Amino acid sequence: xxxxxxISTPAWTIPGYLEVCDGRLRIxxxxxxxxxxxxxxxxxxxxxxxxRANIARLQAAAKQVDRPIKFCYxxxxxxxxxxxxxxxxxxxxxxVNSGGELYKALRVGFRPDQIIFNGTSKTDEELDEAVRAGIxxxxxxxxxxxxxxxxxxxxxxxxxxxxxxxxxxxxRLVPEIGTRSHLGLQTALLTSKFGISSSEVLDAxxxxxxxxxxxxxxxxxxxxxxxxxxxxxxxxxxxSMWNHLSAIHRETGLTLEHINLGGGIPVNYLRDRSxxxxxxxxxxxxxxxxxxxxxxxxxxxxxxxxxxxxxxAQQMLxxxxxxxxxxxxxxxxxxxxxxxxxxxKHRPETNDVWLLTDAGYNxxxxxxxxxxxxxxxSASRAAExxxxxxxxxxxxxxxxDVYFDIERHGRLPDYRRLPLEVKPGEVLALxxxxxxxxxxxxxxxxxPLPAAVMIREDGQAEIIRRRDTYEDLLVxxxx
Ligand SMILES: Cc1ncc(COP(=O)(O)O)c(C=O)c1O
Numbered sequence: 001x002x003x004x005x006x007i008s009t010p011a012w013t014i015p016g017y018l019e020v021c022d023g024r025l026r027i028x029x030x031x032x033x034x035x036x037x038x039x040x041x042x043x044x045x046x047x048x049x050x051x052r053a054n055i056a057r058l059q060a061a062a063k064q065v066d067r068p069i070k071f072c073y074x075x076x077x078x079x080x081x082x083x084x085x086x087x088x089x090x091x092x093x094x095x096v097n098s099g100g101e102l103y104k105a106l107r108v109g110f111r112p113d114q115i116i117f118n119g120t121s122k123t124d125e126e127l128d129e130a131v132r133a134g135i136x137x138x139x140x141x142x143x144x145x146x147x148x149x150x151x152x153x154x155x156x157x158x159x160x161x162x163x164x165x166x167x168x169x170x171x172r173l174v175p176e177i178g179t180r181s182h183l184g185l186q187t188a189l190l191t192s193k194f195g196i197s198s199s200e201v202l203d204a205x206x207x208x209x210x211x212x213x214x215x216x217x218x219x220x221x222x223x224x225x226x227x228x229x230x231x232x233x234x235x236x237x238x239x240s241m242w243n244h245l246s247a248i249h250r251e252t253g254l255t256l257e258h259i260n261l262g263g264g265i266p267v268n269y270l271r272d273r274s275x276x277x278x279x280x281x282x283x284x285x286x287x288x289x290x291x292x293x294x295x296x297x298x299x300x301x302x303x304x305x306x307x308x309x310x311x312x313a314q315q316m317l318x319x320x321x322x323x324x325x326x327x328x329x330x331x332x333x334x335x336x337x338x339x340x341x342x343x344x345k346h347r348p349e350t351n352d353v354w355l356l357t358d359a360g361y362n363x364x365x366x367x368x369x370x371x372x373x374x375x376x377x378s379a380s381r382a383a384e385x386x387x388x389x390x391x392x393x394x395x396x397x398x399x400x401d402v403y404f405d406i407e408r409h410g411r412l413p414d415y416r417r418l419p420l421e422v423k424p425g426e427v428l429a430l431x432x433x434x435x436x437x438x439x440x441x442x443x444x445x446x447x448p449l450p451a452a453v454m455i456r457e458d459g460q461a462e463i464i465r466r467r468d469t470y471e472d473l474l475v476x477x478x479x
Contacts, residue, residue, distance in 0.1 A: 010382065011272035012375055012431055017050050018336075025379035025429055028455040032338055032379040033427045035453060040467055041340040041427065042359040044438055044452035048086050050334035052457075055090045058265075058326055061293035065301055070323045072116050074263045075101045077327030077435040078335070082454055082464035084108040087330065093136070095263075095325040099126040106133060116260070116323070118172065118221075120193055127152035130167075132160070137170045139221045139260070141195060143204050150214040166212065170219030170260060171196055171204050175240040179228040179264075180286050182370050186225035187262075188237060194223070198240070205248045217254065219323070220245055223262025226328060229289030231299040234261060238300035239307055245320070246313050255316065260323035261300060265293050267332040269432050271375050275386070278413050279373070287373050293329065297322075328435045335434020337364065338379060341426045342395065352391045352415075355422055360394025360401045362447055364433060365440040368400055371411035374430040376403065381419045381426070389415035390422065396445050438465070446473055 013019055017028055025032040028047040036043055055071070062069035072095040073087045079101055085108050087094065093114035096102045105115050115135040119126070122138075122145070130138050131152040140146055146169070153167050174195030177188040187194045196204050208217040222237040241259045248254055270276055270288035279287070308317040339359035346353055366372035377386065391414075392403040405412040418428070441449045448468035453461045 010377070010386075011274075012377060014050075014333075017047055017053075018431070020382045023381060023383045025377065025382040027336055029459040030455045030461050032336070032382075032429060035461060036338050036340065036379075036427050039451050039453055039461070039463070041338060042357075042363060042450045043338045044363075044434075044450060044465070045336045045338060045461075046080075046083065046331075046434060046452065046454045046464065047334050048454055048456050051083065051086050051330060052090060054330045054334060055087070055092055058293050058324070058329065059092075061297055064294040065297045067297070067301070067322060069297070070258070070321055072114075072260075072323055072325045073330055074325045074327030075105060076439060078331045078437075078439050079104050080438055080452060080464055081108055082462075083331065084110075086454075095327075099123070099129050102126070102129055102133070102135075112136070116170070116325075118223075118325075122148070124148065124152065124155075128155060131156050131164070134165070135168070137168050137219055137258075137260075139170045139172050139219075140204075141172050143196060143200060143207055146204070146207050146215070150211055153214045166214055166216040168218045169208065169215050170221045170258070171201065171208070171217065172221045172223075173198065173201060173241065173244065175222065175237065177222075177224050177233050177236050177240070179225045179233045180230060180282060181225050181227045181264075182286075184370055185227055188222055188224040188233070195221075198244070201244050202248065202251060205252060205254065209252060209254065217256070219256055219258035219260055221260035221262065221323075223325065224264055226264050227266045227286060227289070228264040229266050229286045229291060231291065231296050234264070234296045235299040235303045237261060239303045242304040242307055242317065242320075246308070246311055246316065249313075249316065256320065258321040258323050260325065261296075263325040263327045263329075265296060265324075265326055265329040266291050267328050267432060267435070269332075269373050269375065271431065275375065275417055276373060276413055278410075280410055283411060293324075293326075330435075332435035333432045335432075335437065337374070337430040337433045337437065339428050339430065341422060341424050341428065344422075344424055354391045354393060355418075355428075356393055356395065357428060358395050359430065360396040360444075360447070361398075362394075362396060362444045363441050363450060364430065364437050365442075366436055367403065371405045371407075371409070373412055374433050376416045376418065377429050377431065378418050378422065379427040379429040382429075384419035386417045386419055388418060388420045388422075390418055392416045395447070443468075443473055448472060 266289035343356035361368035451467035
């Protein structure tokens with residue numbers, strides 16, 4: 001069944017980036033099926049132009065609110081070195097969450113003053129590395145951690161025998177702000193493991209001021225959560241931080257330099273809403289959120305300005321640097337997973353047709369963790385109507401390795417719609433899969449991790465991660 005039925009442009013297309021050409025998917029000018037022929041399957045494909053466009057969109061939002069915003073790309077979303085290099089070349093800064101990400105950021109050429117470090121369980125070694133590098137801010141997650149940073153500065157000074165300046169720190173708050181995202185992606189609730197609660201904030205700042213020769217407290221931080229579909233939680237978070245900042249100023253005379261509003265700007269994962277019509281309304285609203293970064297910043301600043309006006313502190317607010325830590329909104333829709341149908345079966349009892357692909361949750365962990373929806377299309381027959389229903393599953397030896405919600409909580413559609421008569425060998429594409437995927441891959445079932453290519457701005461596909469060999473499966477085993 002290869003006849004080309006002319007249909008209107010599919011809803012998932014993005015002019016100049018995701019297009020249909022000769023009936024097949026094209027990614028920034030590269031033919032997806034050809035990419036699989038050359039580089040194998042499954043395959044991650046990234047678009048340099050799309051990463052740059054996503055960052056430019058954030059920068060344009062900053063211009064709209066007429067404030068210099070320090071964007072720190074959340075490298076946990078994807079810390080492939082070539083991805084980091086593109087991000088660095090755009091001139092924005094970076095957020096890291098471990099010694100490993102700090103190492104990668106420095107290796108790829110970010111300056112220490114471009115780096116902020118979050119994390120709930122930083123080790124002494126990680127703090128030593130951050131302190132010695134002299135990064136822009138270590139975001140402290142508890143009152144206890146303040147002393148750990150002070151100790152790291154003491155160690156560095158005595159071991160390096162140098163006049164290292166005080167370490168710059170910010171305090172991470174958890175002000176009990178809910179969002180309409182999955183609970184596992186919400187991070188400003190008191191039931192979450194993150195941050196210092198509002199009742200302890202003043203004590204935490206007082207504690208920070210005990211040793212100004214060791215630490216300099218420069219900021220305050222909240223991350224309400226990932227894929228936050230509404231402006232209100234951002235505005236509430238910003239206002240809460242601003243109120244703390246001015247209370248701290250009144251009480252201690254300390255003027256903080258920055259407010260860090262975290263990440264969480266959502267990505268439209270649905271694209272084609274009709275394909276996920278059986279999902280509950282709230283799930284579709286969350287997955288299909290189309291929130292402009294400018295709207296987030298405008299609303300956050302509006303409520304903070306109101307509060308600053310009431311307190312007669314407008315000047316202080318205008319002097320504060322605003323930080324954002326975007327991850328998903330930079331890299332999610334710049335990445336596509338190409339996967340091949342390897343097997344097919346018909347179940348007469350249920351009348352289902354099962355397609356078994358080579359992309360499991362070992363390369364897209366969120367599909368299992370959060371039952372995350374990645375829109376699935378046929379790359380081989382991208383122009384054909386997708387109205388035949390299939391059960392789709394990955395290759396892992398686990399009943400949960402399926403593209404539907406096996407727990408029947410309704411977070412994924414039971415069937416995926418693809419063209420008529422999909423056969424083994426057909427290449428499918430999971431869209432918007434550039435964030436929290438490559439960075440979370442693992443070798444379960446002895447599966448070598450896939451290659452990744454980046455389509456450069458001149459249309460050339462460059463390998464940015466080589467496919468694992470079987471030997472790579474043994475690298476760290478001692479036997
Ligand atoms: C502290 C912090 N900042 C930024 C981010 C990035 O969020 P997102 O990828 O939704 O922009 C995260 C991820 O959840 C985070 O934990």
